[in-house]
Amino acid sequence: MLRIKKQATKRDVLGFRLPMLTHEEPTLDVTDIIVIDPDNTYYMRMGSEAMTTYHILEDHILIIDRSLLPVAGCIVVFYHEGDFYVREYCPEKSRLVLKANTRADSIIIEDQQKWECWGVVMLTLNPLLQPQQKTGRYGRVCAC
Helix, strand or coil, X not given: CCCCCCCCXXXXXXXXXXXXXXXXXXXXXXXXXXXXXXXXXXXXXXXXXXXXXXXXXCCCEEEEECCCCCCCCCEEEEEEXXXXXXXXXXXXXXXXXXXXXXXXXCEEEECCCCCEEEEEEEEEECXXXXXXXXXXXHCCHHHC
């Protein structure tokens, strides 16, 4: 079935145009706000509680830009010894410290070790739906 959208006619009241009929709000698209480089933007789910002091909880959605270079203090996703990690990037003179909540969760990389910065976390999305609300069409919201 083909639906044809009829254009609303603009009405004049006593020779003046109604402001509500002439003013148009731009559409709101979340990707216009959060995605700077669509070709290098990725989404990932936080899989651990290692970054709770940074307000990144388990099951938060991370928006990652792979085109950004890490600077001291930013949150990075990196690949090390076969796993992905999310940590704070803290370079030092002879080593790289990737900080987490605790020292046990933090990772220290010496110069000779191989690691790859996969991207910089731009922002996180915090799912707010309660489990009992995730039914029907809301069952896959944020895929949490």
